[in-house]
Amino acid sequence: MSVVGFDLGFQSCYVAVARAGGIETVANEYSDRCTPSFVSYGPRNRSIGAAAKSQVVSNCQNTVQGFKQFHGRAFSDPYVQAAKSNLVYDLAQLPSGSTGIKVMYMEEERVFSIEQVTGMLLTKLKETAESAMKKPVVDCVISVPSYFTDPERRSVMDAAQIAGLNCLRLMNDSTAVTLAYGIYKQDLPAPEEKPRIVLFVDVGHSGYQVSVCAFNKGKLKILATAFDPELGGKNFDNILVNHFCEEFGKKYKLDVKTKPRALVRLYQECEKLKRLMSANSSDLPLNIECFMNDIDVSGKLNRGQFEEMCAGLLAKVEGPLRSVMEQTKLKKEDIYAVEIVGGASRMPAIKERIGKFxxxxxxxxxxxxxxVARGCALQCAILSPAFKVREFSITDVVPYSISLKWNSAAEEGLSDCEVFPKNHAAPFSKVLTFFRKEPFTLEGYYNNKKELPCPNSAIGQFLVKNVVPQAKKPKVKTKTVELPIENKLHWQLPNDVLNLCVENEGKMIMQDKLEKERNDAKNYVEEYVYEMRDKLHGILEKFVNEADRDTFSLKLEDTETWLYEDGEDQQKQVYIDKLGDLKQMGQPICERYMEANERPKAFEELGRQIQVYMKIVEAYKAKDELYDHLDELEVTRVDKQVKDAMVWMSSKMNQQNNQDLTLDPVVNIGEIHAKIKELYSACNPVLSKPKPKVEPPKEEKTENGPVNGQEGTEEPCNSDKAKPAGTEEGTPEKKQPEMDIE
Structure with missing residues (x-):
């Protein structure tokens, strides 16, 4: 059973797995533990992760990023409409009213839902985990921002299903961090003691999250959370981009936002500049060659200027900090530690304001x-029966107050009830009692719209079916009946649509696989051309005559030309056939080279074997008692076999020494190894036959003692015992020589 945690980030993702040795963050195929949250669409396949990010300039309008922000949001949402201006790809409205992404894929225009695009990214992360664990991955825990609403969370769950994942739980980013922090602490207070209060600040690329957690031994409890989805690394990037767009407009008369490729390049350079300013306070340059209209652009900025530009954003840092302190009614001295994580937490201005507060x-x-990824993997391990984890209780909170409303016949109108107030413990179950004679509908919603980051406060409708009147009978036991409930949740994909998405994802995975195989086949041809062209004038030069070398070199050159012209876009089998055609000429040359290198070692091995057997035969002929148990006829046959092998080896070596290296060898390595095996089979059973054991003569005893008339006394412990011949004291016993053979 897989135990995997996915940190599904706005800009980058991390995968953590649980193994016998603990939690490990695994690397992708580029040996990088960070996988960019990018998906790129091409005429033949998709690219995901690092491969997609490399196409963000060359294929900018079909390479999507930052799509996490559109989960569970309608296309008409003001946030979505505002975000469109900073995107280089197109958004479109789906029939359901939700947001879709419009791209060119397989040479046709396609609109993918946000769930599908995130499902594609999760497919890539799933492959990374499977490659690391060497087994299929199904069960997992996925992180989401703590400010995500129910529709946003259900949208992520749908994406997991599209990727073939069974998401055991969605875990808040801040809660995952608290688990990663607390589960390894050995010095936490006992359950009955006052808890240790730690405040966690997560400043990511897309948002700012703060949580206060109370730790005791074996448990953690989130006391309160606060957040600002508009305070993250991307917001600082936007300020930089807008600054340089304005500067380049004045300085070079360029309207950067009209050219998607130029805008993408500017975003890349601004992000690099932001990171450099975090480590350096001096003036730093920004230079982009052939930026737009063949114009090179340049600018400069320092940290002080940047912080002045971001003053409005930085002023928002204290808000969530103050909010959690007010919610929990804690004093600053009650906080044991302030732990800070997230990519944007490296900005000195942010750290300075948090520390000062x-x-x-x-x-x-x-x-x-x-x-975050490590915390998710730990949560998955806790939920998994496959792992034994230290008992650790996790209590999260509800980020927004939740109410139910329904039609009330008694009150002739709508009734409602707040079921879960803000910061109520979660997960949690409550029992509500309704007196009804027929099916009825409940509607869940967030009752404080001001708290929400999105305008839609609806959660969903729940139709309670099979409700019928029950006859009143005195003194009758209560009967419990399970009633079916039909859910109609906002932005959750219907089953038929979800199944179609799963099917389409499977087709796209297969298409990606076929295209990879096609590209691999093409690359094999290209690699073979370059490799053989170098070797023909290098290590293979002595093993091919001049005429054949010229012919083969010309064929390699023609193939290289073909690869960049007609062979640029061919079917997989065409490349396989082309490689096979080249190898018909190249393989014999390579084999002659390989044979020439390995043949001396094989002859040396055969020679050692012959010498071992010859020594044993000579010792037998010299009446060595070590071999006097061998059969004379068998030894004679072995002697002949060994001599024949020596003659064969000498003959082949002489013939090979006189053979031109450009010709096929007289004898190949396979034949030499066959001779070694043949000699071993014929000689070893005979010459390795063990010497029969000789039992010492037994003494005959009478009633009066031994037959020789000696007294029946025990032999003194220090008496000299009989030793076999040739093993007198001080003379080592003669041993049979070891055979150095297979």
Missing amino acids: FGKELSTTLNADEA
Whole structure:
């Protein structure tokens, strides 16, 4: 059973797995533990992760990123409409009203739902986990921001199903961090003691999350959370991009936002500049060659100027900190430590403001990038029966207050009830009693719209079926009946649509696989051309005559030309056939080279074997008692076999020494190894036959003692015992020589 945690980030993702040795963050095929959250669509296949990010400039309008922000949101949502201006790809409205992404895929225009695109990214992360674990991955825990609403969370769950994953639980980013922090702590207070209060700040690329957690031995309890989805690394990037767009407009008369490729390149350079400014306070340059209209652009900025530009954003840092303190009614001195994680947490201005608010040094004991994935993997291990994990209780909170409303016949109108107030413990179950004679509908919604990051407060409708009147009978036991409930949840994909998405994902995975095989076949041809062209004038030069070398070189050159012209886009079998055609000429040359290198070793092995057998035969002829048990006829046959082998080897070596290296060898390695095996089979059973054991003569005893008339006394412990001939004291016993053979 797989135990995997996925940190599904806005800009990058991490995969952590549980193994016998603990939790490990695994690397992708590029040996990088960070997988970019990019998906690129081409005429033949999709590219996902690092391969997609490499196409963000060359295929900018079909390479999507930052799609996490559109989960569970309608196309008409003001947030979606505002975000469109910063995108280089197109958004479109789906029939359901939700947001879709419009791209060119397989040379036709396609609109994919956000669930499908995220499902594609999860497919890639799943492959990374399977490659690391060497087994299929199904069960997992996936992280989401703590400010995600129910529709957003259900949208992520649908994406997991499309990727063929069984998401055991969606885990808040901040809760995953608290678990990664607390489960290894050995010095936490006992359950009956006052808990240790730790505040966690996660500043990611897409949002800012704060949580306060109370730790006791074996458990953690989230006390409160606060967040700002508009305060993250991307918001600082946007400020930089807008600054340089304005500067380049004045300086070079360029309207950057009209050219998607130029805008993407500017985003890349601004992100690099932001990171450099975190480590350096001096003026730093920004240079982009052939940026737009064949114009090179340049600019410069320093950290002080950047912080002035971001003053409005930085002023929002204290808001969530103050919010959690007010919610929990804690004092700053009650906070044991302030732990900070997230990619954007490296910005000095953010760290400075957080540290100043609490008046203490910030703690960075966790890996800022990987803590969320590790926490998710730990949660998956806790939920999995395959792993035995230290008992650890996790209590999260509800981020928004939730209410139910229904039609009330008694009150002639709608009735409602707040079921879960803000910061209520989660997961949690409540029992509500309704007196009804017929099916009825409940509607779930968030009752405080001001708290929500999105305008839609609806969660879903729940139709309670099979409700019928029950006859009143005195003193009758209560009967419990399971009633079916039909859910109609906002933005959750219907089963038929979800099944179609799963089917389409399977087809796209197969198409990607076929295209990879086609590209691999093409690359094999290209690699073979370059390899053989170098070797023909290098290590293979002595093993091919000049005429054949010229012919083969010309064929390699023609193949290289074909690869970049007619062979640029061919079927897989065409490349396989082309490689086979080349190998018909190249393989014999390579085999002659290989034979020439390995043949001396094979002859040396055969020679050693012959020498061993000859020594034993000579010892037998010299009446060595070590071999006097061998059969004379068999030894004679072995002697002949060994001499024949020596003659064969000498003959072949002489013939080979006189053979031109450009011709096929007189004898190949396979024949030499066959001779070694033949000699071993014929000689070893005879010459390795063990010497029969001789039992010492037994003494005959009478009633009066031994037959020789000696007294029946025991032999003194220090008496000299009889030794076999040739083993007098001080003379080592003669041993049979070991045979150095297979």
